[in-house]
Amino acid sequence: MKIYKLAILFLCGMAIGCKQAPTDLSKTEKPTSIPAIIHGSFFIEVPLKKEVRFVGRANFDELHGVQANVLYPGNDIGTFLAGIAVHAITSGEVQKNRKKNIVNKANEILIPYSATINNLNYENLLDRALIEINVDSNPFTTYAAQDITENNNWLVALSPTYIMHGDEKIISIESKVSIGLTGDIDDLLAGERTYEKNIVVSSNPLDDPKVWLEDESKLFQDITSSLLAQLVQLAIKDFVGALPANDNKVETIRYLENGSKKIERGRLIEESCQFVLFETLRKGIKLVPKIKGENDCKLITNAKI
Amino acid sequence: MLFRALALLILSVNLFGCVSQPQAPIKFDSSTFEKEEKRIGIVMSAVPQPNLSLPGAECLLCIAVASAANSGLSSYVETLSNKEVAELKQVLADRLKEQSKDFVLINGSINVSELPKVKSELPNAAKRNFSKFAQQHKVEQLLVVDIQRLGAIRSYASYIPTSDPMAHIVGEAYIVDIKTNTYAWFMPIDIKKSSEGMWQEPPEYPGLTNAYYQLIDNLRDSLIAPFSS
Numbered sequence: 001m002k003i004y005k006l007a008i009l010f011l012c013g014m015a016i017g018c019k020q021a022p023t024d025l026s027k028t029e030k031p032t033s034i035p036a037i038i039h040g041s042f043f044i045e046v047p048l049k050k051e052v053r054f055v056g057r058a059n060f061d062e063l064h065g066v067q068a069n070v071l072y073p074g075n076d077i078g079t080f081l082a083g084i085a086v087h088a089i090t091s092g093e094v095q096k097n098r099k100k101n102i103v104n105k106a107n108e109i110l111i112p113y114s115a116t117i118n119n120l121n122y123e124n125l126l127d128r129a130l131i132e133i134n135v136d137s138n139p140f141t142t143y144a145a146q147d148i149t150e151n152n153n154w155l156v157a158l159s160p161t162y163i164m165h166g167d168e169k170i171i172s173i174e175s176k177v178s179i180g181l182t183g184d185i186d187d188l189l190a191g192e193r194t195y196e197k198n199i200v201v202s203s204n205p206l207d208d209p210k211v212w213l214e215d216e217s218k219l220f221q222d223i224t225s226s227l228l229a230q231l232v233q234l235a236i237k238d239f240v241g242a243l244p245a246n247d248n249k250v251e252t253i254r255y256l257e258n259g260s261k262k263i264e265r266g267r268l269i270e271e272s273c274q275f276v277l278f279e280t281l282r283k284g285i286k287l288v289p290k291i292k293g294e295n296d297c298k299l300i301t302n303a304k305i
Numbered sequence: 306m307l308f309r310a311l312a313l314l315i316l317s318v319n320l321f322g323c324v325s326q327p328q329a330p331i332k333f334d335s336s337t338f339e340k341e342e343k344r345i346g347i348v349m350s351a352v353p354q355p356n357l358s359l360p361g362a363e364c365l366l367c368i369a370v371a372s373a374a375n376s377g378l379s380s381y382v383e384t385l386s387n388k389e390v391a392e393l394k395q396v397l398a399d400r401l402k403e404q405s406k407d408f409v410l411i412n413g414s415i416n417v418s419e420l421p422k423v424k425s426e427l428p429n430a431a432k433r434n435f436s437k438f439a440q441q442h443k444v445e446q447l448l449v450v451d452i453q454r455l456g457a458i459r460s461y462a463s464y465i466p467t468s469d470p471m472a473h474i475v476g477e478a479y480i481v482d483i484k485t486n487t488y489a490w491f492m493p494i495d496i497k498k499s500s501e502g503m504w505q506e507p508p509e510y511p512g513l514t515n516a517y518y519q520l521i522d523n524l525r526d527s528l529i530a531p532f533s534s
Contacts, residue, residue, distance in 0.1 A: 060469075060499040084464050091465045252389075252518055261526075263519040265511075281511030282502075 042236055043182070044126060045145035045157045052120040052224075053161045054113075056106035057172075057258050060099065109164055116217040120224060122160075128225035133233055140236055148182060155182045156235060162224060167259030168209035170289065171220075172202040173227040177235040195239045198284035201230045204274060205256055205289055234277075234285060244270050246279055253278050255288040262288075328477075331429055331491040333531035338480075338489070345401065345480070346444035348411040349394045355385040355456035355517070357470065362461035370464050377507050378470060382456045385514070389521045390452055390474075393528060397448060400532045411442050417451050429488045431481050439483040446483060450528065452476035457513060458497065469504050471497040472516040474524055490531065496520055 110117065126144055133142045145155060160175040179195035203223050206212070212220045237243050246267040253266045255276055266278040266286070277287045357379040362371035372379070394410065401408045420433035435447050454475035460468040476494040481487070498520040500512030 060501075087462070088465050091462065091467055095468070252522075254522070261522070263522045264515045265518055281509055281514060282506070 042140055042142045042154045042156050042179075042232075043145045043148050044130065044142055044232055045155060046122040046126050046228075047159055048122050048146075050122070052117065052122060052125065054110055054117045054120075055103075055161060055163055056109040057163050057165050058103045058106035059166070059258070060102055106166070109166065109168060113164065113212065113217075113220065116213065116220050119217075120221070125225045125228050128221075129229035129232060132226060132229040136233065138233065138236075139242070140240070142232060142236075153182050155180055156232060158228075158231070160228060160231065162227070165258045167205075168212070169205040169207075169259065170202050170256065171223055171227065172200055172288075173224075173231050174198070174200045175231060177231070179235065179239050195235075197235065197238065198280075198282065199231050199235055199238075200284065200286045200288070201227050201234065202255075202257070202286075202288045203227060205292075230287065234287060238285060243277075250281070254291055255286075256291050257288065261291055328429070328432075328479075328488065328491050328493070330493060331479075331488050333480075333490040333492075335531065338532075339404070341446075342407065343445035343482075344407045344409065344443065345446040345448055346409045346411045346439065346442045347394055347397050347401070347448045348413075348415045349391070349449070350417060350451040350453075350476075351414040352387045352391045352452050353455050355382050355387060357382045357457045357459065358454065358473070359459055359461050361467065362463065364463060367461065367463045371459075371461050371466070374466075375459060375470070378457070378459075378510060378513075381508065381510055382513075385456065385517055387455055389518070390455060390524070393450060393525060396525060396529060397450070397532070400529045401448075404532060408448075409442055409444055411444075415449060415451075417449070423486060425486065427485065427487055429491070431479075431486050431488055434486060435481045436483055436486065439481075444483065446489065447481045448479075449481065450476070450478045452494070457517070469500060470513055471499050472513060472520040473497050474520055478528055492527065492531075494524065494527070496523060496527075498523070 123144075130142050130144065142156075145157075148155070157178045157180075158175045160173050163172040163174060165172070176196065176198050203226075234243075246269045248267060250265055250267060253264050253268065253276060255262050255264070264278075264280065264286075266280045268276070268278045269285070270277045271290070274290060275287055276290055277285070279285055357375060359368070359371045359375065362368050398408060398410045415438060417433055420435060420438065422432060423430070423434040425431075435449075439445070439447055452474065454473065456473060457470045458473035459466055459470040474494060474496050478490075478492045478494060479488050480490040482489050498516040500510075500516050502512050504510065504512045506512065
């Protein structure tokens, strides 16, 4: 009898143990203006020593599970529990492998672009992005993080991933962006700000993906650096409170992704004739293209975002 | 011995008799539909409240373990709105209006399982008799959207989950010709959508929430596609 009580306790423990603590999705406190101790400068840090991460957009809709009643060996309670444990482990491994296969298949779309991607590096992308940001009329200036010469400056840390959509007409950039003051925390004035958010920016869809590789892949390189520039600008504007406030109403947002209509719930921040900017349910930010036919201006082919 | 054989025979006949062929999909014939001048009624069954189903966890202890493991998710799924699904009736009406069809938007809902059963040898015969319902609303065809399940699904093999939770909608959409009680169009609905990114993000489960609304939009597109000129 004691063994059966232990078995029930074990199974309940498995059930409860599978629950996880709520994920801390973001932490952000936005200043109303850039503190006076800094010079309106933001230093951008990217993983310079790493390869530029480029992936295909995976679709996990095919990951249906098998539903079945399983007969576990039940000579004794120990065998029964061991049977369940082995099943749990193998089932987990099967799912993991299936996901891995889907990801690998999605990445095959990058094969024609592999030479171009191999020539990309974060240092060059950042240099080009900084030129674009500093030309735009922003109330702040940006520099590469390796140019920091003193403390008490804002550091913007990114680890971007580029994503080629399944129809090869859109490239997105996605990154967790962290903003904080450099230097010794003890020396900072009270009320230092920190910011952490996931941001996604997508390019304008092309009519013909062949254009990516024309003219020695010029458009591909231009768009990848431009996406980085847009992402950094969005993050900083959000951090300093320069984005329009959303009305906190959750609505259904429709946009273009992977060659088809994507639906997501979010809080609309701003929209133009071609793009929509919204806050996601995960408190991230997305700047994505509207669906053709739902925009009210003529799409300009190969235009920068 | 004879009694046992007879009992076995009766049991077998009952079991076989209960098995019926599911209705196969019937392609929508847009040219015929556009030419017909039959009055069509649009009706939906009562839209169920979203819930989480756990198929495969069927022993009593399996149900207890699976329910406990997914209690937070289950409670959340039950708070999702079914309003967008209920609005599909109006969406269909707007589409028929664009096509200048003579239609009636039937108030209330239809309970298909309470309609009288009918046996017919005609191909694509409906299994229920819609004539009385149609006569009440003075229509010659009925466009029925019958959503039977809404929410999320997570497959189990006894105690072990074999999938992440996915948004899930089950039902049928069809046009019944009242004169012949046969289907002019039949679309089975059994669609799933996985969560983008992690699904286990309580309390709002954003990935699964987005998948649910994406699925409703996909359903909307599937329902109006036949009526798009």
